[in-house]
Amino acid sequence: MANYSTSLDDTFHALADPTRRSVIARLANGSASIKELAQPYDLGLPSFLKHIKVLEACGLVATIKVGRVRTCQLNREKLAAAEKWFEDQRKIWESRYDNLDNLLVTLKGEQHES
Amino acid sequence: MKADLQFDFLVDKENSTLTVKREFAAKRQLVWDCYTKSELLNRWFAPKPLTTKTKSMEFRPGGHWHYAMVEPNGQEYWGRLDYQTIAPIDNYTALDGFSDETGVVNPDLPRSTWNVTFTDRATHTVVTTVVSYASPEALQQVIDMGMKEGLTSTLERLDELLPQLA
Numbered sequence: 687m688a689n690y691s692t693s694l695d696d697t698f699h700a701l702a703d704p705t706r707r708s709v710i711a712r713l714a715n716g717s718a719s720i721k722e723l724a725q726p727y728d729l730g731l732p733s734f735l736k737h738i739k740v741l742e743a744c745g746l747v748a749t750i751k752v753g754r755v756r757t758c759q760l761n762r763e764k765l766a767a768a769e770k771w772f773e774d775q776r777k778i779w780e781s782r783y784d785n786l787d788n789l790l791v792t793l794k795g796e797q798h799e800s
Numbered sequence: 801m802k803a804d805l806q807f808d809f810l811v812d813k814e815n816s817t818l819t820v821k822r823e824f825a826a827k828r829q830l831v832w833d834c835y836t837k838s839e840l841l842n843r844w845f846a847p848k849p850l851t852t853k854t855k856s857m858e859f860r861p862g863g864h865w866h867y868a869m870v871e872p873n874g875q876e877y878w879g880r881l882d883y884q885t886i887a888p889i890d891n892y893t894a895l896d897g898f899s900d901e902t903g904v905v906n907p908d909l910p911r912s913t914w915n916v917t918f919t920d921r922a923t924h925t926v927v928t929t930v931v932s933y934a935s936p937e938a939l940q941q942v943i944d945m946g947m948k949e950g951l952t953s954t955l956e957r958l959d960e961l962l963p964q965l966a
Binding site: 698699701702703704706707771772775776777778779780781782783784785786787788789791793794 | 805807809811813814816818820822824826830831834840843844845846847848914936937939940943
């Protein structure tokens with residue numbers, strides 16, 4: 687459990703950056719080489735590689751080198767763990783507000799009676 | 801949720817905020833009362849199957865709501881919402897935090913700021929709640945806490961149970 691929490695920390699830090707989030711979005715469509723991934727950004731290769739290293743360190747992305755080409759792949763399970771917390775928050779608010787809908791109906795009924 | 805009422809839930813990871821926007825089929829004064837009177841908060845604030853109980857409530861700037869969300873098995877999750885600014889029936893801001901039963905806020909966990917705005921939409925009311933954390937790191941800590949506390953697992957059990965009841 688402790689290890690899991692630590693890795694989730696890293697995952698969230700990785701996702702807090704817009705460049706890294708857009709790399710994740712790109713990789714959701716399929717694997718790509720570092721060169722392909724770096725192309726849309728106005729960043730030097732060393733700076734771009736730093737982002738890839740953060741994503742790799744937290745396990746969101748795996749890289750494989752074949753010959754001279756390094757290819758990146760998304761680890762979907764890892765991404766799902768970070769997204770889960772937000773989904774849980776959404777469920778809490780949905781349920782809470784369903785309760786409030788019902789309460790408002792009850793209160794409006796009471797107002798009409800009095 | 802009723803299908804015709806707007807519900808938006810937006811996550812902004814860059815700024816560590818959650819924005820929850822929801823429309824209610826009632827006048828603004830009534831919705832405001834539901835948010836600001838503890839006897840009414842007790843009737844809706846905790847997600848099902850949990851219930852809400854209030855230990856103390858002082859709705860004024862500098863005052864706070866000390867409450868618990870209670871699981872059916874009796875497990876209690878205490879919280880404290882410290883009111884900062886209040887503009888009836890338009891807006892209030894508050895600082896949310898995890899506390900214990902005596903109302904002492906856990907100093908090791910980050911608190912979030914709530915900015916809650918109430919606006920008219922014809923005969924309905926729209927409530928926009930912006931929950932902000934100080935940094936991505938602060939939000940990470942709260943995520944960890946949620947994982948350990950098990951509140952979310954209660955909600956998951958509910959998801960499993962509902963199809964069986966239907």
